[in-house]
Amino acid sequence: MEGMKKYYADVIVDISHEKLDRPFQYRIPEKLREELETGACVTVPFGNGNKLLKGYVVGIGDVCKYDPARMKEIRGMAQGGVGVEDRMIALAGWIRKNYGSTMIQALKVVLPAKRSVKRLEHRTLQRIMGREEIISLLGESRRRRQVAKERLLQELVDQEAIPYEWVTGKLGVSSQTVKSLERAGAVKVVSTQAFRNPIRLANVEEQRKRLSNAQMRVVDEVLADFDNGHPDTYLLHGITGSGKTEVYMQLVSEIVGRGRQAIVLIPEIALTYQTLLRFYTRFGDRVSILNSNLSSGEKYDQCERARNGEIDVIIGPRSALFTPFPKVGLIIIDEEHEGSYKSEASPKYHAREAAIEVARLHGASVLLGSATPSLEAYYRAEMGEYKLFTLKERLTGGQLPKVHTVDLRQELRAGNRSIFSRKLQELLADRLSKGEQSILFLNRRGYAGFVSCRACGHVMKCPHCDVSLSEHGSGPGRGVLMCHYCGYQEPKPQTCPKCASKYISGFKAGTQQIEEKLREMFPTVRTLRMDADTTRTKDSYERILSAFMGGEADVLIGTQMIVKGHDFPKVTLVGVLAADLSLSVGDYRAGEKTFQLLTQAVGRAGRGTVPGEAVIQTYQPEHYAVVHAAAQNYEGFYGEEIIYREMMGYPPVSHMLAVQIFGKDQERGHMLADALASLTRRYCDGSADSKVGQCPQEGRKVPPEVQVIGPAPASIGRINDIFRFVFYVKCPKYDKLVEIKDLLEEEVQKRQLTYELVQFDFNPVNTM
Numbered sequence: 001m002e003g004m005k006k007y008y009a010d011v012i013v014d015i016s017h018e019k020l021d022r023p024f025q026y027r028i029p030e031k032l033r034e035e036l037e038t039g040a041c042v043t044v045p046f047g048n049g050n051k052l053l054k055g056y057v058v059g060i061g062d063v064c065k066y067d068p069a070r071m072k073e074i075r076g077m078a079q080g081g082v083g084v085e086d087r088m089i090a091l092a093g094w095i096r097k098n099y100g101s102t103m104i105q106a107l108k109v110v111l112p113a114k115r116s117v118k119r120l121e122h123r124t125l126q127r128i129m130g131r132e133e134i135i136s137l138l139g140e141s142r143r144r145r146q147v148a149k150e151r152l153l154q155e156l157v158d159q160e161a162i163p164y165e166w167v168t169g170k171l172g173v174s175s176q177t178v179k180s181l182e183r184a185g186a187v188k189v190v191s192t193q194a195f196r197n198p199i200r201l202a203n204v205e206e207q208r209k210r211l212s213n214a215q216m217r218v219v220d221e222v223l224a225d226f227d228n229g230h231p232d233t234y235l236l237h238g239i240t241g242s243g244k245t246e247v248y249m250q251l252v253s254e255i256v257g258r259g260r261q262a263i264v265l266i267p268e269i270a271l272t273y274q275t276l277l278r279f280y281t282r283f284g285d286r287v288s289i290l291n292s293n294l295s296s297g298e299k300y301d302q303c304e305r306a307r308n309g310e311i312d313v314i315i316g317p318r319s320a321l322f323t324p325f326p327k328v329g330l331i332i333i334d335e336e337h338e339g340s341y342k343s344e345a346s347p348k349y350h351a352r353e354a355a356i357e358v359a360r361l362h363g364a365s366v367l368l369g370s371a372t373p374s375l376e377a378y379y380r381a382e383m384g385e386y387k388l389f390t391l392k393e394r395l396t397g398g399q400l401p402k403v404h405t406v407d408l409r410q411e412l413r414a415g416n417r418s419i420f421s422r423k424l425q426e427l428l429a430d431r432l433s434k435g436e437q438s439i440l441f442l443n444r445r446g447y448a449g450f451v452s453c454r455a456c457g458h459v460m461k462c463p464h465c466d467v468s469l470s471e472h473g474s475g476p477g478r479g480v481l482m483c484h485y486c487g488y489q490e491p492k493p494q495t496c497p498k499c500a501s502k503y504i505s506g507f508k509a510g511t512q513q514i515e516e517k518l519r520e521m522f523p524t525v526r527t528l529r530m531d532a533d534t535t536r537t538k539d540s541y542e543r544i545l546s547a548f549m550g551g552e553a554d555v556l557i558g559t560q561m562i563v564k565g566h567d568f569p570k571v572t573l574v575g576v577l578a579a580d581l582s583l584s585v586g587d588y589r590a591g592e593k594t595f596q597l598l599t600q601a602v603g604r605a606g607r608g609t610v611p612g613e614a615v616i617q618t619y620q621p622e623h624y625a626v627v628h629a630a631a632q633n634y635e636g637f638y639g640e641e642i643i644y645r646e647m648m649g650y651p652p653v654s655h656m657l658a659v660q661i662f663g664k665d666q667e668r669g670h671m672l673a674d675a676l677a678s679l680t681r682r683y684c685d686g687s688a689d690s691k692v693g694q695c696p697q698e699g700r701k702v703p704p705e706v707q708v709i710g711p712a713p714a715s716i717g718r719i720n721d722i723f724r725f726v727f728y729v730k731c732p733k734y735d736k737l738v739e740i741k742d743l744l745e746e747e748v749q750k751r752q753l754t755y756e757l758v759q760f761d762f763n764p765v766n767t768m
Helices: 084-099 103-110 129-143 147-158 165-170 177-181 213-227 244-257 274-287 297-307 318-322 351-362 376-384 409-415 424-436 513-521 542-548 591-602 624-630 634-648 666-684 734-751
Strands: 007-013 024-027 039-045 051-061 120-127 162-165 187-193 233-238 261-265 287-289 313-316 328-334 365-370 389-390 400-409 437-442 468-473 481-482 488-493 529-531 555-558 571-577 613-618 655-663 707-719 722-731 758-761
Touching: 007 039, 024 039, 039 162, 051 103, 084 103, 084 351, 084 734, 084 758, 120 165, 120 328, 120 389, 129 147, 147 177, 162 165, 177 187, 213 233, 213 244, 213 365, 213 389, 213 591, 233 244, 233 376, 244 274, 244 328, 244 365, 261 318, 261 542, 261 666, 274 287, 274 313, 287 297, 318 351, 328 351, 376 389, 389 542, 400 409, 400 624, 409 613, 424 437, 424 513, 424 571, 424 613, 437 513, 513 529, 529 542, 571 591, 591 613, 591 624, 591 634, 613 624, 624 634, 655 666, 655 707, 655 734, 666 707, 666 722, 666 734, 666 758, 722 734, 734 758
Parallel strands: 233 365, 233 389, 261 313, 261 328, 287 313, 328 365, 400 613, 437 555, 437 571, 529 555, 571 613
Antiparallel strands: 007 024, 007 051, 039 051, 120 162, 120 187, 468 481, 481 488, 655 722, 655 758, 707 722
């Protein structure tokens, strides 16, 4: 504590969500004033009987909120070993400090809600016929072309029981089909009421694969460090099909065998039936899941099972990181480059950084895995902060596809104004004639945000920031191009300033238009479409993928959700439409995101026994992100991209803080953004004065390498009548940005804002 200013602490005595918004204030005794800090565990007298309870400090201040004569005093710091709750409070304190939020917000992230949980009904489809009889029924279904029934029977050949929600979800089988099999005496639906693993499978004999020498080296080194008391953070860079999952499972098995628990984080979109099945067959009921499909009660139930030692492994998206295991030994983050690992709600923490802190609190190892690692992870591996492992051999069979890069400028000059290049049309016709499957991927990330020329590929860019200008096409800003980093504006041109062509506009194609054009070209083609419109309902995502896997369509058309780690052995062609759309969004990560998307998309072709091909359609075939994605060359891409980041001072070479201001009144919001940006600049110059906000420590200066950019309207300037502004602060030292965040938080608190909200985003994955 600084000086003798702060005398009172807000303390919560019951860390359940219902009570988190009701802290109680206590006086801080003089002997604890130097020692006490947010997140500390204390003992306090509580209630009429002044019973001593353990509580946690969530705030410290010098304002007494109640009658000082009735104010009780903190008795002392709590004694005893560090338990699960203590680690969670410490983690919440770390998140609050490093990402900016209230302690209450941070606690609500890391703690499961305490709720009364009803006994839930779990239904399982059990096989009651013998395996040979099921195989006989399977043959009959194939002859009758009963595709859905065939899918279900195929699963029942090797499994005696399947969760009912996966029958109707992943397998896309209707209840009528299940009832017909019940009437035939093949299956029965069994309902049980109990608190248990949300997914329970019958024992299935696991086909364990022998690890290669390269895979074993990863396992051996991670375990050696762990056993020697020096757990570390590791990056596993393995190409598609190199066997990363086998490494994960072997490590989890070894860590569990040492009496510790494991957390396996997977992007929600990649939580596939096949992935989960592999873990269940290895670990049985000692593994569970946490994801958005579970009810709040089910989520809490799994957390209680973890706390009580009933499970050893939890699998889930970002939130599964906060499973209250007593002895975490290993945290795995698969597809660590995925943007979904960054929270978009305050506190805007990143699961990768939070995982390293969880591991520090438990003495655990962290393994990051990806075929296209984030620049942050690879840069830190290059700097020696992480240990790097590389798997370059494909163990799953198949070959990397042959890639054709098509220049759309040449297509237009040749008279082809179709969405499909001549090469893609030719290969689509070939696949349809052979009965093979194709995927058409529309790279729509940021599609509406930029203006380009179809004749020469020129993109309108900001002269000051080297990012694309965004078109404001509605309201008073119609016909204006704006930079969302510095606020630069210019009128939208009617012709291309580079080649004078009249073909200059925003991109307007969507998956529905692509589907219509494809059917015009091939009237008998069977298509499935996967985008935000077709996946609104529950289980629609799984149902579409199951149908495509089952051969019910020749072509799957979709946005980025179709290229996230799925394995379609029958797909021999991938067409990437408008590959460079994501290059032109006003975001410093545009090249990285484009490379990752294209690499993933191309990797969907030729995963079976038949070699695959891919067509990348682009206006910028010479761009290094496109060139290296076509060659599946991560190191080449990284080498060029990191130079750009160094020149511009962007993460991971430097750190960046986005200060986001939201308000109902445009003028007030703009004035607040200006005031906070000005305060930041004065602080950077070492001249902050008492009128605007005193520096936390007199005479302390932020290094001159700090840059303040903006403020400017956010890329989406208004949502639901809330105006949005943002300014950025760049600095090589993360802790200096935390100091600036603390300064601004103090200023916001002094202003007692009613109509505006200020949030902080460190190293943003998505610029607003």
